[in-house]
Amino acid sequence: MTDLINAADNFLLQLFKEKLPNTFTYHNYTHSKRVFKSVNEIIEGSEVSAAEATILRLSALLHDTGYIHTREGHEEESVKIATKFLKDQNADQTIIDGVAKCIMATKFKDTPKDSLEEIIRDADASHFGKDYFQEASEFLRQELQLQEIEEFSPSDWREENIKVLSEKHQFYSDYALKNWQKVKESNLAELLKSRKKDKKKRKKEELKAQLKAKYKDASPERGIQTFYRTALRNHIKLSDIADTKANILLSVNAIIISLVLSNLLSKLDSNPYLVLPSAIFVVSSTITMVLAVIATRPNVTRGEFTKEDVKNKSVNLTFFGNFHRMELSQYQWAIEELLKDRDYVYSSLTKDLYFLGKVLDRKYRILRWTYTIFVIGIIISIISFGVSFAVFDPGGIEQVVSESIVPEA
CATH class of the missing domain: 1.20.1270 (Substrate Binding Domain Of Dnak; Chain:A; Domain 2)
Known part of the structure; x- marks a missing residue:
């Protein structure tokens, strides 16, 4: 199975090198490797069989390949690309089906149905519970801006991240809850602290402007x-x-x-x-x-x-x-x-x-x-x-x- 994982890695690198636009500053080879690393981290800290580990590793590498064709509905395209690649590699049908199922589980709006879907879902969003959260988040903001999807100011993007971390996202696997939840809360606290600091600064500037205007009006x-x-x-x-x-x-x-x-x-x-x-x-x-x-x-x-x-x-x-x-x-x-x-x-x-x-x-x-x-x-x-x-x-x-x-x- 190691040969299959290495082949998937090489296939992903070559595919993104040839067909993925440079505007993808977040959903690229680096992101896929980070998800792959997070999957391995969960596998090592959880009870996962060898076959399940292979499915998770392949899913981590191939889950974003559909971005070479489209952004909306890229999961379906990723399933098609992964299925063709695995068939070309003579992989078992159980592995192909498992990979397809895990890739579809990366849809942010869907709720995972089993432990494998929880693991791949947590690995895909693992940057929320990592020290490089701010860096990865900024890459995503730049990607949205470069592709003219939506342009966020730094303060608006911070509010969006606060909303995602506090309301929309959650970790599902025991490993992620135990090891990444605390860092996620720390990242959220930093965002809230930054918002409070900016709000205080803005309030101070507004007060200063009001006093200046008042003094200007009051003083002849x-x-x-x-x-x-x-x-x-x-x-x-x-x-x-x-x-x-x-x-x-x-x-x-x-x-x-x-x-x-x-x-x-x-x-x-x-x-x-x-x-x-x-x-x-x-x-x-x-x-x-x-x-x-x-x-x-x-x-x-x-x-x-x-x-x-x-x-x-x-x-x-x-x-x-x-x-x-x-x-x-x-x-x-x-x-x-x-x-x-x-x-x-x-x-x-x-x-x-x-x-x-x-x-x-x-x-x-x-x-x-x-x-x-x-x-x-x-x-x-x-x-x-x-x-x-x-x-x-x-x-x-x-x-x-x-x-x-x-x-x-």
């Missing part, structure tokens, strides 16, 4: 900081816009005055009627430039403070004009005092925001007058030039304009 700190940050950024941006507008006016009017002085001034001796329009033009541009300079002219304060100012919270330490003349050590001390008092910090930011607003108000009021004078001056100048040419030199307007635009060589 973030909203206050956002307000000051946004307001100060907007004020600074508006100040930059005002400076840009003033610089544009300065550049434009500087060009205008340069063109007037270089081209139009030389024509005033022969065309005295152009003096008044030119004067209006130059004066309006000059006033515009002066106002633009005033709008951008910095105003620096005395840059000093006393300890009493800091203690009375009357100095704004966020503005450089209040401390640029102080020693570094004095400024550091003042900042430390500022940071000790939350209200003082917000008070300083409020003052900074307020005075930035006052500066912006001054800039934009001056700019408004600057643009108004510039526009009015341009309009009046153009009207004056038109009236002067119409009254004093009706036919020479085109010549003067062309000469003003294109200087003489």
